[in-house]
């Protein structure tokens with residue numbers, strides 16, 4: 140079987156407010172970044188499936204005959220992509236020789252690829268192909284690298300299998316998949332995110348699929364088209380962390396102290412809603428210092444809440460202190476525990 144070649148890209152994201160709380164059904168506000176992940180899929184005729192992931196030093200190649208033995212025997216599943224198939228995950232973990240829960244970057248990315256490849260091709264003829272993924276995003280730093288990877292994988296494999304059309308014809312300058320195709324991409328990207336994160340909310344893959352700024356609430360994606368221009372400084376602490384581990388840590392804390400942590404999540408929800416209201420006002424009336432005062436206070440309160448949830452880090456405390464000494468306000472973005480922080484810059488802030 141010969142598949143169609145394609146080149147796909149998806150953006151990373153920054154979360155303004157609502158990380159972690161969003162996993163527990165609260166509101167999050169997130170925006171796409173002009174840092175992207177790229178995937179090139181090429182048909183091959185060597186009877187092999189290869190993945191090249193240079194950002195994480197992963198280069199793997201399998202014989203099609205090996206992969207055929209893992210065939211999930213699914214039929215017509217391309218429309219779904221909502222729940223992980225536990226049997227397939229189990230078979231893949233055995234195939235890759237995985238014994239523990241917290242996998243390294245390379246095994247995680249490989250497992251996500253094989254899951255999508257086998258789910259979408261496993262019921263029919265399996266094609267020989269090479270997939271190469273590279274990114275402008277730092278891996279595992281809170282900017283949605285796993286979601287951008289997942290969106291690229293889902294879009295490329297759906298496209299190669301013919302489930303959605305090729306995104307760009309040579310004579311077209313701009314393109315767009317229809318809403319139905321984007322929803323299909325998003326649902327399969329969500330599956331791949333489940334392999335990486337364990338229990339993702341879906342906000343990161345939604346931003347990776349649709350781009351722009353959005354409000355996310357219990358799986359509902361609400362695009363925010365009227366938002367003011369905000370300048371945000373991104374700082375990478377370069378402290379490595381895993382979203383899966385941090386999400387599990389917050390869940391344990393909620394289970395241990397529900398009456399203490401649930402009000403914190405409710406407060407984060409109120410922060411996201413207040414922030415959205417202020418951003419909306421900023422598009423309808425002249426922007427005032429008071430708008431920025433509120434946005435800054437919301438950032439400070441949320442950063443304290445994230446520390447209470449146990450996802451802070453001394454490097455992030457340093458970021459907050461260093462920027463506070465210059466009158467600026469910062470919080471972590473994404474899963475925390477290191478990774479990146481955001482700092483709000485007022486218009487005219489000195490270079």
Ligand SMILES: Nc1ncnc2c1ncn2[C@@H]1O[C@H](COP(=O)(O)OP(=O)(O)OP(=O)(O)O)[C@@H](O)[C@H]1O
Nearest residue numbers: 244247248274279280281282283284285382473474
């Ligand atoms: N360019 C890439 N190539 C291959 N795998 C990648 C790439 N980027 C991310 N990944 C996979 O995603 C994992 C990192 O995901 P993780 O969710 O922990 O961090 P993140 O998505 O960058 O941060 P956050 O979820 O807080 O936004 C890596 O360990 C790897 O398995």
Ligand SMILES: C[C@@](O)(CCO)CC(=O)[O-]
Nearest residue numbers: 158159339340341473474
């Ligand atoms: C920590 C988290 O809320 C955001 C990670 O970018 C996890 C998720 O929403 O899936």
Ligand SMILES: [Mg+2]
Nearest residue numbers: 283285286382
């Ligand atoms: Mg992630």
